[in-house]
Amino acid sequence: MASNSSETQKDVKFEDIAQGKIQSPAAYDFRSDTVTTPTPSMLQSILNISVHGDDVFSEDTTTNNLESFIMSLTGKPAACFVMSGTMGNQVSIRSHLTQPPHSIVMDSRCHIFNYEAGGAAILSQAQMIPVKPANGEHLTLEEVQDNVIDSDDIHYAPTRLICLENTINGIIMPLEEIKKISAFAKEKGIKLHLDGARLWNVVAAGGGDLKEIISYFDSVSLCFSKGLGAPMGSIVIGEKDFIGRVRHFRKMVGGATRQIGIATAPARTAVEEVFLGGRLTRTHELAKRLESSWAKLGGKLKFPCHTNMVWLDPASAGVDESDIPTEAKKAGLKWDYERIVVHHQICDDAIEKLEGVLEKLVENGKARGGAQSPEMPRMARYSRRVDQDLA
Numbered sequence: 001m002a003s004n005s006s007e008t009q010k011d012v013k014f015e016d017i018a019q020g021k022i023q024s025p026a027a028y029d030f031r032s033d034t035v036t037t038p039t040p041s042m043l044q045s046i047l048n049i050s051v052h053g054d055d056v057f058s059e060d061t062t063t064n065n066l067e068s069f070i071m072s073l074t075g076k077p078a079a080c081f082v083m084s085g086t087m088g089n090q091v092s093i094r095s096h097l098t099q100p101p102h103s104i105v106m107d108s109r110c111h112i113f114n115y116e117a118g119g120a121a122i123l124s125q126a127q128m129i130p131v132k133p134a135n136g137e138h139l140t141l142e143e144v145q146d147n148v149i150d151s152d153d154i155h156y157a158p159t160r161l162i163c164l165e166n167t168i169n170g171i172i173m174p175l176e177e178i179k180k181i182s183a184f185a186k187e188k189g190i191k192l193h194l195d196g197a198r199l200w201n202v203v204a205a206g207g208g209d210l211k212e213i214i215s216y217f218d219s220v221s222l223c224f225s226k227g228l229g230a231p232m233g234s235i236v237i238g239e240k241d242f243i244g245r246v247r248h249f250r251k252m253v254g255g256a257t258r259q260i261g262i263a264t265a266p267a268r269t270a271v272e273e274v275f276l277g278g279r280l281t282r283t284h285e286l287a288k289r290l291e292s293s294w295a296k297l298g299g300k301l302k303f304p305c306h307t308n309m310v311w312l313d314p315a316s317a318g319v320d321e322s323d324i325p326t327e328a329k330k331a332g333l334k335w336d337y338e339r340i341v342v343h344h345q346i347c348d349d350a351i352e353k354l355e356g357v358l359e360k361l362v363e364n365g366k367a368r369g370g371a372q373s374p375e376m377p378r379m380a381r382y383s384r385r386v387d388q389d390l391a
């Protein structure tokens with residue numbers, strides 16, 4: 001049985017994966033929940049497709065079924081499958097905005113601002129207004145109000161859209177705050193979009209009812225390929241005319257595809273098996289366990305651990321962050337920087353090994369006499385992480 005991420009996959013046979021005989025190569029990988037691999041039932045769902053239709057003609061039954069299934073799960077009247085979370089956000093933004101000049105208010109740490117190649121500026125000609133939440137966790141109504149441009153003064157780009165993200169860095173946005181921001185946006189005639197790539201985790205952790213949270217937004221993008229472990233894809237939900245525009249822009253960016261049931265069948269299985277099947281709960285429990293192991297070693301966190309991410313503050317326990325990938329590799333783990341991500345394919349053995357690595361990191365720090373290694377040279381914001389997974 002293949003059990004270690006360092007083993008090559010050359011001997012892996014499809015039959016063995018399909019029968020669940022092989023552990024996922026993600027079992028020892030803490031870099032992101034995007035590393036999850038299709039489960040036997042996800043692969044089987046592809047083989048179970050009886051009719052492969054063309055989704056550009058809306059004739060792919062599997063895809064139509066996934067969209068209806070998500071509509072009933074979320075309470076929104078229309079849905080459109082897209083290739084990725086980035087595509088979901090970008091076509092949503094494009095579909096909400098009309099005539100520039102216009103601006104979007106968002107959390108400065110969010111995916112749309114940082115990790116979508118500046119897409120909103122290019123595809124939607126929008127000025128992005130990033131706001132840093134003072135409480136270190138989530139944006140508040142007051143911060144949104146202070147930053148929205150509600151004026152026809154010709155110097156400004158009026159705000160037509162607010163984008164929230166939940167979870168953001170694994171942090172749950174309180175439902176009360178969402179409600180207040182939603183009421184404010186409605187009153188001002190500003191659209192409200194949710195990047196809900198990991199909204200499944202919010203619901204699994206008790207941060208609100210899926211339908212209720214979604215009801216406060218004009219549009220939501222949900223991801224199948226992160227914590228849920230499907231091989232690819234996201235879905236955008238909203239009102240019918242909005243989703244009509246989403247389909248138009250999805251076509252324009254090359255995201256309308258043909259027999260895409262091969263992606264939408266496993267996406268549905270992922271929702272049923274991992275989200276409805278309750279598998280996210282274990283990932284949150286394991287994250288909590290890692291948080292307390294780290295606390296026992298004297299370590300603090302950079303962000304609270306609400307769901308499946310543990311953000312270490314390495315310096316708080318005398319740890320040099322650059323030690324992380326080396327010590328992780330020695331233990332047979334993949335883990336690259338202060339962020340630990342737990343997903344449904346992480347095995348118990350990997351958690352024990354990671355706890356061993358945490359101890360070793362702290363020991364290394366003590367052996368250096370608490371001294372940090374020479375200061376890393378200052379670099380451009382993201383250059384250090386070029387080869388790392390920012391997903």
Ligand SMILES: *Cc1c(COP(=O)(O)O)cnc(C)c1O
Nearest residue numbers: 084085086087111165195197391
């Ligand atoms: C990963 C992620 C995305 C983008 O998803 P891709 O499928 O990688 O394009 C968008 N938003 C959030 C919050 C994400 O974590």
